Amino acid sequence: MPPLSDHSDAPDDAPVAYSKVADPDRTLIEEAVTINRPASELYQFWRDQTKLAAVMENVVSIVPEGADRFRWTVKAPGDKEVSWVAAITNDIPDRELSWQSEDGADVANSGRIRFEDAELRGTVVRATIAYDPPAGAIGRIVAKLFQREPRIQTRRDLHRFKQLMEAGEIATSARNRRQREERNEDQTITRELEETGA
Amino acid sequence: MKALAWHGKHDVRCDTVDDPEILNPRDAIIRITSTAICGSDLHLYDGYVPAMKPGDILGHEFMGVVEEVGAASTLKKGQRVVVPFTISCGKCYHCEKAQFSACENSNPADKHDIGREGLGQPMSGVFGYSHMTGGYSGGQAEYVRVPFSDVGPLVIPDDSVEDDKVLFLTDILPTGWMAAENADIEPGDTVAVWGCGPVGLFAVQSAFLMGAQRVIAIDHFPHRLELARQFGAETINFERTKVYEALQDMTGGIGPDACIDCVGLEAHGAFADNIIDQIKVSTFLGTDRAHVIRQVIMAARRGGRVSMPGVYGGFVDKFPLGALMEKGLTLKTGQTHVQKYTRPLYTAIAEGKIDSTFLISHRMALEEGPTGYQKFHDEQDTYTKIVLKPGMAGSASLAA
Numbered sequence: 234m235p236p237l238s239d240h241s242d243a244p245d246d247a248p249v250a251y252s253k254v255a256d257p258d259r260t261l262i263e264e265a266v267t268i269n270r271p272a273s274e275l276y277q278f279w280r281d282q283t284k285l286a287a288v289m290e291n292v293v294s295i296v297p298e299g300a301d302r303f304r305w306t307v308k309a310p311g312d313k314e315v316s317w318v319a320a321i322t323n324d325i326p327d328r329e330l331s332w333q334s335e336d337g338a339d340v341a342n343s344g345r346i347r348f349e350d351a352e353l354r355g356t357v358v359r360a361t362i363a364y365d366p367p368a369g370a371i372g373r374i375v376a377k378l379f380q381r382e383p384r385i386q387t388r389r390d391l392h393r394f395k396q397l398m399e400a401g402e403i404a405t406s407a408r409n410r411r412q413r414e415e416r417n418e419d420q421t422i423t424r425e426l427e428e429t430g431a
Numbered sequence: 432m433k434a435l436a437w438h439g440k441h442d443v444r445c446d447t448v449d450d451p452e453i454l455n456p457r458d459a460i461i462r463i464t465s466t467a468i469c470g471s472d473l474h475l476y477d478g479y480v481p482a483m484k485p486g487d488i489l490g491h492e493f494m495g496v497v498e499e500v501g502a503a504s505t506l507k508k509g510q511r512v513v514v515p516f517t518i519s520c521g522k523c524y525h526c527e528k529a530q531f532s533a534c535e536n537s538n539p540a541d542k543h544d545i546g547r548e549g550l551g552q553p554m555s556g557v558f559g560y561s562h563m564t565g566g567y568s569g570g571q572a573e574y575v576r577v578p579f580s581d582v583g584p585l586v587i588p589d590d591s592v593e594d595d596k597v598l599f600l601t602d603i604l605p606t607g608w609m610a611a612e613n614a615d616i617e618p619g620d621t622v623a624v625w626g627c628g629p630v631g632l633f634a635v636q637s638a639f640l641m642g643a644q645r646v647i648a649i650d651h652f653p654h655r656l657e658l659a660r661q662f663g664a665e666t667i668n669f670e671r672t673k674v675y676e677a678l679q680d681m682t683g684g685i686g687p688d689a690c691i692d693c694v695g696l697e698a699h700g701a702f703a704d705n706i707i708d709q710i711k712v713s714t715f716l717g718t719d720r721a722h723v724i725r726q727v728i729m730a731a732r733r734g735g736r737v738s739m740p741g742v743y744g745g746f747v748d749k750f751p752l753g754a755l756m757e758k759g760l761t762l763k764t765g766q767t768h769v770q771k772y773t774r775p776l777y778t779a780i781a782e783g784k785i786d787s788t789f790l791i792s793h794r795m796a797l798e799e800g801p802t803g804y805q806k807f808h809d810e811q812d813t814y815t816k817i818v819l820k821p822g823m824a825g826s827a828s829l830a831a
Contacts (some may be wrong), residue, residue, distance in 0.1 A: 269524050354524050380732045389540040400520040402455040406567040407574055409452035
């Protein structure tokens with residue numbers, strides 16, 4: 234059925250990630266979560282990027298490589314791993330962090346995380362991530378990984394971050410360690426953080 | 432340990448499974464002393480609730496003794512506790528507003544997708560009630576892992592107060608109370624309550640405590656109608672009497688000021704709309720059986736209030752939206768914010784203002800749970816409430 238009218242060129246204030254008319258080839262994710270903690274506390278957690286592996290399901294490790302550069306190692310399908318170095322390109326304390334992967338990345342990506350004061354509700358944490366579709370054989374595997382609901386993955390990662398910052402732990406419904414392993418949930422975060430004194 | 436596990440429609444078994452363990456700092460392990468089968472467990476038993484997996488441990492009404500605590504729990508080993516069925520972190524915006532059943536943190540992130548798809552937002556965590564509400568093992572077991580144990584469990588300080596008196600603080604008493612609260616009862620009101628199961632009977636008591644002049648209770652089981660009558664309600668047997676017509680007449684043509692649907696998605700009765708709904712449910716066309724809420728909305732007076740504690744899970748056809756709007760009704764509903772009510776209702780029980788033990792018709796050993804489910808399902812008039820006692824000698828079920 235043809236549209237009754239076409240006003241799709243009328244501008245609006247909504248995030249471009251939810252556009253019906255933007256370029257469909259671009260993988261752009263925007264997800265927001267409200268966290269009942271002050272922006273400075275949340276920013277501090279993200280500024281030390283090595284802690285993020287704990288809340289991000291597919292991230293194996295984030296290791297510093299010099300000032301403001303981090304090597305990310307991420308699970309890929311078929312027990313493979315992909316890796317890249319990302320540099321922090323913009324840093325506004327307590328407000329915003331941006332990053333950009335460097336040349337040679339298995340998955341070229343860039344993004345920004347913002348911490349917006351939400352007064353009584355705490356802080357709105359808004360992540361915007363853009364992936365460049367990779368080329369080559371590994372690229373196809375990686376594309377599969379990142380096209381497999383990257384938005385859901387981002388949403389879950391942000392929510393685990395929220396749980397850790399608000400409740401002090403990441404919720405698991407497993408009955409015991411064995412069930413947790415069976416369910417393949419990554420719930421080692423609180424112990425790791427305790428060990429690192431975070 | 433032994434635990435009652437769901438294996439499919441009308442298939443509950445007493446399995447031997449591995450024990451729970453402390454996994455997070457705020458956890459506690461509770462040794463169960465009493466656990467009840469809830470009317471909403473029958474929705475699982477009848478296969479109405481999606482996202483159940485074979486082997487899931489049932490039970491969201493339970494109490495017991497603290498066996499083990501995590502580093503950040505405020506409970507102490509040996510304390511007696513009643514555990515709310517809703518799991519709440521106590522730290523998120525909703526919990527701080529005492530909207531505990533809307534907790535943002537108790538449902539694990541990887542379980543959110545079903546709720547987002549089906550409801551627009553994920554639900555909070557609930558014990559033993561499908562993977563939509565987290566996939567937590569329930570308390571119809573010898574032991575249970577209780578997350579956020581510094582927020583939910585109510586410590587019962589007085590050992591002389593027996594389990595039976597406080598067990599229903601887990602769910603049905605606060606649910607009946609919140610149902611009446613959601614009806615915004617004013618002095619002089621006539622309140623109609625559909626369903627005289629446990630929640631309905633607590634709603635009847637609560638409505639009177641909140642100032643209702645009359646309560647009209649609707650059911651068809653004789654024992655349930657008699658219990659409602661004992662609490663001062665007038666009754667309507669829907670198999671004997673035309674409910675809508677009787678309500679209009681009994682209220683002088685006005686309609687009840689407040690109407691409470693304590694039935695939910697499994698309304699009984701051979702009504703045309705129910706039969707069509709039932710066919711759609713059984714053929715997976717995905718509607719709830721909604722005869723009661725339709726009748727509630729049609730019966731309520733203009734400008735009246737509708738409270739809906741009854742459980743619904745999906746979509747409904749022929750919902751009288753026009754009546755809701757044109758009559759200017761207010762509809763309030765939701766899973767119970769149990770943690771908000773446990774303390775004041777414990778006081779009400781202690782002061783004898785609410786009778787919390789009249790419901791219990793049978794006590795059984797945990798191992799007899801599968802029979803308990805079947806009896807509670809098939810013989811609702813006799814089996815008003817079953818309490819399972821782990822450790823009780825088998826085959827010694829007692830009628831109360």
